[in-house]
Amino acid sequence: MDNARETIKNVARIAFRLRARGAMSALRNRGGVAIMIGEALRESLSGKLSPGEKGWIVKIEQLRRSLCASRLVAPIRDFGARRSLRETYDRNDAGCRVVLRSIGDICRDASKSPFWCLMLLKLVEKLRPATCIELGTSLGISACYQAAALEMQGNGTLVTLEGADSLATFARENLQRVGLKNVHVAVGRFQDILGGVLETSQKVDFAFVDGHHEENATLAYFSQMLPYLSAGAVVVFDDISWSDGMRRAWQAIVQNEKACLSIYLRQMGLCVICDGGREKMKIRMPLV
């Protein structure tokens, strides 16, 4: 039984490697932004780190460990999408309720894992965006990774949006603890504040959508961002396979005429915005 399981795992590993190799060469041949994305994915999968990256990651992961171990309980306005509820985008309170949760639980449940955070860091480092936005700050772990990449390139800012004011306060403290000053945490519901954030930024080169994982909400935020996304901008969507609604949202995003390149990674999806005129390319590289 164990042997059979091991064999299945090995076959899956080989299949993944072959698919990944094919995806990398497709990205290289595509040229431009796709090359940078391919490099970011390749380095994330190999775990290759420069001394600068290692320094930041050690600091941020120390912070993650201390947050995950924290028993401090805080009142949190809970904006999270729930499979059992009908969609909340159009509701005034966004289905929000106040719950008491420990920082440790939030850290373990909500923060992206070190692998996905490394991928965000590599993407930001390779793409060198001047303006980044994040929807869904929570305790600020993924924001720390993106901001660290901006800090290493010596340019660029991140605005991260969070509806729960108590989480936004923790996130600001956490960013300060690791010494990152290039992030602004904006507090409010995405529905209410995204428009203002986009108006202030004028141009967005990189966006990470990691909150309010519902079909209508995801599509509404994407449409709202589109006029502000620069040519070659990359938008990363988390949890695209989380529910039927999110799978439909991802399909609609892929089909949008401005999304000339999409990369499906199972949990996350990357979409590259083009001026139009370029042939569409869809890449599937489902990571486990």
Ligand SMILES: C[S@@+](CC[C@H](N)C(=O)[O-])C[C@H]1O[C@@H](n2cnc3c(N)ncnc32)[C@H](O)[C@@H]1O
């Ligand atoms: C998955 S967590 C973000 C995790 C974070 N990106 C990380 O990896 O460290 C999603 C966050 O989005 C916030 N959120 C969800 N829906 C929202 C909405 N409609 N408006 C504002 N914030 C929202 C939640 O409060 C939650 O903190």
